[in-house]
Amino acid sequence: MNRTSKLCSLTLAALLLGCATPGRSSDRADGPTQTAQTQWAAWSPASFERAAQQDKLILINVVATWCHWCHVMDEVTYGDPEVAALLAEHFVVIRVDSDARPDISERYRAWGWPATALLSPRAEPVLNLRGYRDPQVFAALLRELIAEHERGELHRRDDPRETRVSTPVDQDLDRIRAKATAQLDRYFDVNGLGWGDKQKYPWSEPIEYAFLRARLHRGDPEHAQWRDRALATLDAEAALIDPVWGGMYQYSLRGVWDRPHYEKIAMIQAGALENYAHATMITGDARWLDPARAITSYLLGTMQDPRGGFYTSQDADLRRDDHSSVEGEVYFALDDAGRRALGIPRVDQAVYADLNGLTIHALAELYRASGDRALLDAALLAGARILETHARQPGGGDTLALAVSHGPDRDADPLRYLADQAAMGWALLSLHRVTADPRWLNAATQLANFMLASLAAEDGGFYAHTEDPHAVGVFAERRKPLPENALAAQFLLELHAVEDGDGSTPTPYLEHARAALLAVGGDAQIESRGKRVAGYLSAIELLGASKIDITVVAKPGDPVGDALWQAALRVWEPRASFERSEPGQRYPDTGAAAIYLCSERSCSRPITEPAKFAAEAEAFLLRE
Structure with missing residues (x-):
């Protein structure tokens, strides 16, 4: 039995607690070389119909192209002959790229990548697993679930990571804010800095909330201290910036900021740029532009599509076609010449609307702080490209609405996602803010109108996506995710302020923003979101703030x-x-x-x- 197997019990109880291998890119998972191949089905109605007709269990593997342990599990665990045989005989196995499907990413992000969802033949949840699984441990779990299914005893396991939803009973956003703020504050590491202690992520939303609360409650020492804590955290997380190519690594291990995990993803770049831009404006100190320039040099040099817009991620490791690899800890220790001599880690060149929205907004804010016209030009080009290739008026001839697809192939996925509309709407408002060009405001207004017409729930809040007539089982449930509703609320609040101006022009956006914040403000959902409540808190603060x-x-x-x-x-x-x-x-x-x-x-x-x-x-x- 190998090292990982010794650490993880073969009982289902131990599996429920999780036995993900520690996330250092230099740690190697023991196991057989790939001698079998798991055949992955597409996410499609046909795949779920086959599971129901053949009475097969369903396994959904949610991955990211940049994810080190996704690659390891693919080669080691899914390449194991026993695992492959069990899956082929008893399961319909579906792989989903988390960046390509915002709805699936939202549903399973609490488990990290790779996330493994095991479901009944009718797509009813049974068990979700976090991270890498040793093939022997994984095979034991599969056999146990198969036996339960054959005995008719398959049942759902409780999971503390499951996003819990409770009907909001409190209409007092101030009380909700106080509770969620106390929850967020408990995550702050006073000594190591940042929100969280074991893994150091450059969380951008808690920093933005820290800046905001210090600004709006400047007379309250409890709130005012968070400005300095946020700035100290920004100083610390600069250790995650690649000193050779620029760009920020995703996170650091072992409670320190200088043991990075080497993937570079668009969301991290955008969040860091936003933070450094605002630090510059808040303090008046141009030194905060230095880390921002290191990130933008990478973003504009490696991650920008020639037609406009930005790519999704770059892999943590150099992975070659012959399945050999150079792990990130070795590769990124090299200088420019040494890296290029080996090759370039894969860049996922997909151009997704939500990630581009966040990046456009960050570049526009950094332009405000720096006056660097190249940043604005990149943001404008990206905004124009998304509107050209992703946007379309919805069916029914509504010329006052506009929807963006997740990717540039507007017909590949019929669903339209809240994350895309909210992020791009927010981005278009930022372009209008810095240019005063009405075309950006017009497009933002059309996106908001689509949200209200096609994503708003009758009882308040927004669904994660438009209705899917082919969804079955748990996926037929349209969820109202808190982070996406928070961003939607912030977008609508800003749009209302622009359209209303002096208070003489009523809009529907303010009340929909308020309703969204109330709809996702139940205690259970707040508690289950952990640190992800920061964006929600910012939206609540902005809702209650006096307008300027x-x-x-x-x-x-x-x-x-x-x-x-x-x-x-x-x-x-x-x-x-x-x-x-x-x-x-x-x-x-x-x-x-x-x-x-x-x-x-x-x-x-x-x-x-x-x-x-x-x-x-x-x-x-x-x-x-």
């Missing part, structure tokens, strides 16, 4: 007006909406370009000097 309107009044092409616009963009005020207006439209023509800040209670005097705007704006905002 920043308007630059100037004639088109006025150089002073343009300078005032750039000065306004460099101010980090998350409550603010930005607008350009010609003299005499909203504000009187004083004969000079000016900026006006207005709250729900008062307006500033006209500010006419770009160099003085930051100080005068801060003095005004501190009173609000």
Whole structure:
């Protein structure tokens, strides 16, 4: 019996606790070389129909192209002759790329990748497993489930990782916020920094919430301390940036920041850029741009599609066609020449709407902080590309709505996902904010209209995807995931602020945002989301915050007006909406370009000097 088998009991109780091999890319899993091959079925109605007709169990293997242990389990466990034989005779086995299917990723992300879902022939949940499984242990589990099924005793196992959903009974978002904030704060590692202690992830949403709560509750020491904690965490996580090619690794092991797991994924790059951009604007210290530049050099050099948009990920290891590999710890220790001599780890060149939305938003924010036009150009090109290749008006001739598909083949997957609409809508608003070009606002509004028409639930909140008429078993249940609803709420809140402006234009977006936050605010769902409540908390804060309107009044092409616009963009005020207006439209023509800040209670005097705007704006905002 090998090392992993000794550590893991062959009983089902031990399997329920999980025996994932520790996630160091240099650790090798013992096991046989690949002598068999598991035949994977497509995720399709036909696959589920075959399972029901043939009374076969279902195994769903959720993977990521960049995932080290997914590759190891594929070669070692699914290549084991006994495992392959058991699966071929008794199971319909389906593999899903987590990046390609937001709905499946949302359902199983609590188990990490690889996630293994075992279901009845009618697609009823039985057991979910986290991480790598030794072939001997895995085969024992398969035999036990087969025997249970043949005896008619197959049953669902309780799992603490399962996302629990309870009907929200509390309509008090302040109380929900207090409970969720206390939950998030318990994860913070005061000594090692960051949220979590065993594995150090560069979680971007807790940092954004830390910045936001410190800003909105600046008089409260309990909240104000989080600004410095967030900045210290950003300093620490810079150790995850590849010193040769740039880009940020996904996470670090063993409770420290300098033992990286070497995959580079789009979500991590986008989140880090957003954080460093806001740190620059909050502190006025340009040193925060240095790590951001190291990430953007990688993003624009390796991950940008020539047509616009950004790829999904780069593998942690160099994996060759002959199945040999160079593991990340060895490969990424080399200099540029040494790496290139061996080859380049695989880049997943899929261009997905949700990941591009997050990246576009981050680049637009970094442009605000740095003034680097190349970043804005990349964001604009990506936005135009997604609208060209992913967006389409839905059926029924509704010209006021627009939906984006997950990938560029709009007919390959008929479902439309909340994550895509919310992330791209949020991104398009960021492009409108920095350019004042109405086409981005128009497209964002059309995406919001689609969300309200096709994804909103009658009892509040948004479903993860449009209705799937072919879904069976547990997959026929349309879920309301908390992180996606939080992003949708934040998008709608920003859209409402832009459309409503001075409070004279009612929109449906505000109430749908509020309803979404209430719909996913049940205690059970909050508790089961752990650290993932940070984005939700930011949305609650923004819902309750007083609104700020920043308007630059100037004639088109006025150089002073343009300078005032750039000065306004460099101010980090998350409550603010930005607008350009010609003299005499909203504000009187004083004969000079000016900026006006207005709250729900008062307006500033006209500010006419770009160099003085930051100080005068801060003095005004501190009173609000």
